[in-house]
Amino acid sequence: MPEADPVCREEEDLVGSLASMSSNERIKAIQKMPKTMRKKREIRNKVLKERTKKSRHRGAQWTQGAPGVSFRRFGNALSEFFQQLRPWHKSLKIIGAEFGTSVLSYFVFLKWLLNFNIFSFLINFGFITIPQFLAAEPNNLSFTGLELLTGAGYFQQTVLYYGFYTNATISKVENGPSYNMQLAYIFTVGIYFVICFLILLFSMARFFSSNFRLTKAFSVNASKLLCTWDFNITNEEAVKLQQKNLLTQIKEDLTEVNKEVVNFSVMERFVHIATHLLAWVVSLATAVAACAGVYFLSINNLKLFMKGYSNDLQRQSAMLVLPVIVSLLNTLVPFLFSWLGHLEKFQTPGQHIYVTIVRNIILKISIVGILCYYWLNIVATSESQCWETLVGQDIYRLVLVDFIFCLLGSFFGEFLRRIIGTTVCVSLGLPEFDIGRNVLDLIYAQTLTWIGILFSPLLPGIQMIAFLIVFFVKKVSLMRNCQPPREVWRTAQMTTSFIFLLFCPSFLGVLSVTGVTVWRLKPSEECGPFRGLPSMYAAVDEWIQTLERYTVSKWVVWIYHNLIASELFFFIISTVVLIVTYLYWQIIQARKTMIKLLHNQIINAGQDKKFLLQKLQREQRAKRRSSSALGGRGQQRSSSSYHPSMQPAQEVPGYPERAFDRNQNTSHNEHPFSVEISSSSDFSPGKQLR
Structure with missing residues (x-):
């Protein structure tokens, strides 16, 4: 018989040696071979056939590498299962592929806030609400349904508000372990704000580091074309989605690289500067007028809904006047700011969005500042039996009405705009997603939640449900009513900017309001865990005085007096x-x-x-x-x-x-x-x- 081809013999020896290896060693050996991908696949298939023959010959059900393959398949299936449990995982990929990173940054920020409120709710519910259930008294008020809008009535005698919590030490067994509700309340809120501070600080750093990149034309696009594709994708729908996502990213990079610098004449520059100044004057004047209206309405708000109405429906309706007016201003004025931005004709969409965000943040933070002044200087000094509960009810109504207006904004601002742009005035076309206005709505809602945690510990749970609904409503409205941005642009630092705005001025302003409430204001005499104390922080002073009696706790007292209670800390x-x-x-x-x-x-x-x-x-x-x-001479060198x-x-x-x-x-x-x-x-x- 003719001898076998040496190449075939060499390949058979290679297949035999690979078949005797373990799964990980075989994979690494095939990857290191200096052969084409097609040849590597052929060798891998031959190795698998050889191992199958050996397993059948031995009658074994498990070969040497089968457990590893099974575990990998189980791990992949488990990973896919957990990804399906996250309802926003696939949604974010679709949004990024269809609308680009600018619109995607809004939904990433919304998902981040949703996770943030889940964490807040778990902390407050675990350390404040659950212990209060053990000492709760029965609620004798009747539930009518209006409480869902006003937050008053039946909800006053529930764990939703500060006034329902006891100031006693909770203990179910005599001479057994006890739970000091005063210390639990103030330490939970205080430690929560410290954790929020650290999370915001490190989140800004992490997003800035992950989004930082060098934008050079050929290097960026070459890396996307050659190094971005995920070869583990086998589903046809996922492949098309990945192709769209990659195409959108390349468009954004090319748009940023190829943008032209427009040279204006002296007259054109003067017109542009005058237009910008006029737009800023109009926007600031509008913000001042809105804040003045909120101020004059708020100082009469307490008298308005504290009047003795004969009809309870009138009293409930009077409670909604302030939140409805505030939500109307926060909804309508940003449309004016967006229109002014279009008149200014910025060179890039990013400039338009950032300027609109700055104007909106001035408006919303100013309104929140007016409301905080009203709560801390008018409501807190009123003759109400429990002013903390009144503040909690006000914030509950503001959060709820703002959520309703957010849903109405998606209907009137996007759905009806699509109907008008496709039927009545076709030249308008489909609307674009207003990133600046929607992002500031989220920051405003989260700011209210932070302010209200001290007066309504379960407010993060309400905001968590609201953000979850907003996510899916905005996603459906975006996919059905809006078109991708006409001018494609990349937003590497957009999410970092959002978190910075959430940190400063929102979070720092909340810390100031909370500090004034805890250190300066006197709690109500008849309700809440700090009743009868000169201030909420006085509970910590009393606890430290108690620890001074015990020798074991001297180090805690020293740390408190020398570090925490001093300016040096x-x-x-x-x-x-x-x-x-x-x-x-x-x-x-x-x-x-x-x-x-x-x-x-x-x-x-x-x-x-x-x-x-x-x-x-x-x-x-x-x-x-x-x-x-030299060819003719025959002397070729x-x-x-x-x-x-x-x-x-x-x-x-x-x-x-x-x-x-x-x-x-x-x-x-x-x-x-x-x-x-x-x-x-x-x-x-x-x-x-x-």
């Missing part, structure tokens, strides 16, 4: 935060510098290769001319080796002189770019370039 905390922020900024700058250096190095390497190829092509042409000239440094220097247009010294004689081993040419007859440019 806040100075140290501020210094540490500033140092960490500065160090992190320096790390980012160092990474930025390193990326630029590596980018320049890649460009220089490409220029060096281009220079060598051009030199090789000239040498080949010169040798061909020499061979044709051949060359066995060539080195660029052996030839006279020739200038190449556009090539930097610093690549290497072409006048210096360098040996073959010392030169960084060495080329070998076997003969002039079979040489092609770049064939054996090493």
